[in-house]
Amino acid sequence: MARLKILTFPDPKLRKIAAPVNKFDKSLNKIVSDMLETMYEAKGIGLAATQVDIHKRIVVMDLSEEKNEPRIFINPEFMILDDKSLFSCEEGCLSIPGITEEITRPDQIKATWQDIEGNYFEDKPTGLLAVCFQHEIDHLEGKLLVDYMSSLKRDRIRKKALKA
Numbered sequence: 001m002a003r004l005k006i007l008t009f010p011d012p013k014l015r016k017i018a019a020p021v022n023k024f025d026k027s028l029n030k031i032v033s034d035m036l037e038t039m040y041e042a043k044g045i046g047l048a049a050t051q052v053d054i055h056k057r058i059v060v061m062d063l064s065e066e067k068n069e070p071r072i073f074i075n076p077e078f079m080i081l082d083d084k085s086l087f088s089c090e091e092g093c094l095s096i097p098g099i100t101e102e103i104t105r106p107d108q109i110k111a112t113w114q115d116i117e118g119n120y121f122e123d124k125p126t127g128l129l130a131v132c133f134q135h136e137i138d139h140l141e142g143k144l145l146v147d148y149m150s151s152l153k154r155d156r157i158r159k160k161a162l163k164a
Ligand code: ZN
Pocket: 092, 093, 094, 095, 135, 139
């Protein structure tokens, strides 16, 4: 396993749109185990491949306290089931260190994904899992937490990041 470098805002590579995975082979296994190691090292709860400059639709997560429940989502997608049911959560992002923002997102979603062998799954996650799922899919679409903020706040974070 290897620890990968996490891209940080405003790196333009974070804006790339990830391509679907269609080969469920050894190289996918390697990417997933490297992503898990990178996420655990960085003490994150989720990581999208885009954040480590791999532009494929791969997401890893671990929402457990003991950090012993890795979840792997290949080609994840979601559908909003009820756009009036919303959930607000203070979100952070490994690509925007030191910043959190309260974001409101749909809470009733239908999620679909594949596992590392290509088997199909679906579920109706709520709460933190629903939030994370949407946050990580945003990454695959080149979208970031800062896009939910005012342009004033976004510019302030960009200037601070470029100075650092
Ligand atoms: Zn993120």
